[in-house]
Amino acid sequence: MKVGILTFHxxxxxxxxxxxxxxxxxxxxxxxxxxLIDYCDIGMIEQYKVSIFKKNISxxxxxxxxxxxxxxxxxxxxxxxxxxxxxxxTSLLITDENVLxxxxxxxxxxICGSDQVWNPEIYGDTVNPIYFLDFVSNQKAIKISYAxxxxxxxIETKFYPEMKKYLENIKFLSVRENDGVNIIKKISGxxxxxxxxxxxxxxxxxxxxxxxxIVIKKPYILIYLMESNLDLLKIAHLLSKDLSIExxxxxxxxxxxxxxxxxxxxAGPSDFVxxxxxxxxxxxxxxxxxxxxxxxNRPFLTLKHSKWNSRMxxxxxxxxxxxxxxxxxxxxxxxxxxxMFHYDTNKINILIEREIRKSIDFLKKALK
Numbered sequence: 073m074k075v076g077i078l079t080f081h082x083x084x085x086x087x088x089x090x091x092x093x094x095x096x097x098x099x100x101x102x103x104x105x106x107x108l109i110d111y112c113d114i115g116m117i118e119q120y121k122v123s124i125f126k127k128n129i130s131x132x133x134x135x136x137x138x139x140x141x142x143x144x145x146x147x148x149x150x151x152x153x154x155x156x157x158x159x160x161x162t163s164l165l166i167t168d169e170n171v172l173x174x175x176x177x178x179x180x181x182x183i184c185g186s187d188q189v190w191n192p193e194i195y196g197d198t199v200n201p202i203y204f205l206d207f208v209s210n211q212k213a214i215k216i217s218y219a220x221x222x223x224x225x226x227i228e229t230k231f232y233p234e235m236k237k238y239l240e241n242i243k244f245l246s247v248r249e250n251d252g253v254n255i256i257k258k259i260s261g262x263x264x265x266x267x268x269x270x271x272x273x274x275x276x277x278x279x280x281x282x283x284x285x286i287v288i289k290k291p292y293i294l295i296y297l298m299e300s301n302l303d304l305l306k307i308a309h310l311l312s313k314d315l316s317i318e319x320x321x322x323x324x325x326x327x328x329x330x331x332x333x334x335x336x337x338x339a340g341p342s343d344f345v346x347x348x349x350x351x352x353x354x355x356x357x358x359x360x361x362x363x364x365x366x367x368x369n370r371p372f373l374t375l376k377h378s379k380w381n382s383r384m385x386x387x388x389x390x391x392x393x394x395x396x397x398x399x400x401x402x403x404x405x406x407x408x409x410x411x412m413f414h415y416d417t418n419k420i421n422i423l424i425e426r427e428i429r430k431s432i433d434f435l436k437k438a439l440k
Contacts, residue, residue: 082117087359091360112166143337184215189233190221191230192231217245218434244437268427271360288396307355310406326338346406352371392423
């Protein structure tokens with residue numbers, strides 16, 4: 073079967089690119105001809121361009137762009153190289169919605185997801201019908217959502233009528249979070265299935281086989297922040313001082329937090345995976361840094377995200393390790409903190425295998 077996947081594979085974001093790769097690869101391994109539809113809004117392409125001079129930015133920001141240009145360009149090139157090497161995409165990059173609607177892809181099935189493709193906030197507080205596969209004109213084609221995410225635990229009722237219309241046209245519905253199951257039921261009355269993020273569908277040893285250009289041989293605490301979090305930094309600082317190991321931060325910024333020994337500004341997708349795999353401890357408020365910490369059985373703590381926390385909460389609940397999330401730091405004792413990083417990895421691995429089987433069964437049924 074020819075399968076077209078629509079997701080955020082063009083984003084300069086580790087999770088977005090890695091989940092796109094994983095779903096593309098897994099569907100191919102299932103015996104189908106799997107292709108990522110190379111569509112990206114022109115605004116996103118402009119957003120991720122690496123340049124020094126941009127419109128409507130301050131003098132201070134321009135100076136920062138000059139200083140960070142080389143590492144930002146290096147990082148960008150690594151994303152491009154990863155995509156060129158590992159992502160099977162359609163031959164034509166489409167940036168216009170009208171072109172997308174008219175283009176004849178000739179796929180037997182279309183999949184939207186994973187990632188926050190159904191989060192209205194991503195599109196300026198609007199519903200984007202493209203990511204509900206509304207552009208598909210072939211009535212015989214199967215429409216599927218795989219691990220699509222709303223990115224939140226509730227959706228404003230003003231979006232219900234439009235979303236209901238689009239959801240009713242998707243034959244096989246699956247979402248990444250349990251909140252998504254509840255949201256779909258509220259909006260359209262339809263049942264849907266919770267499945268794992270695509271990154272779990274790839275075996276740890278396959279992730280490990282990817283070449284990484286950044287390797288740190290001594291023990292380190294890895295931090296990765298989607299937003300600033302004082303408790304996260306404090307935990308890193310206390311643990312680092314107690315264990316006498318460095319704190320490494322994956323960030324495109326030149327600015328260093330007080331607890332950080334080294335910023336990694338040039339990490340590509342493969343480096344991101346490798347740095348998590350080889351970390352002694354991981355502290356994050358990122359969904360995919362949490363996911364890869366689980367995949368590699370790393371000692372980790374996830375700090376609450378102020379806006380999009382339901383994603384991490386649902387992930388941790390699925391594997392029975394909600395205790396790995398900290399909403400507020402309650403101790404300064406590094407010995408107690410160190411113990412909080414650990415969990416039953418044997419139990420987790422059994423649960424991961426169970427959820428993977430359920431997710432693959434969903435795909436098999438949809439692509440029968």
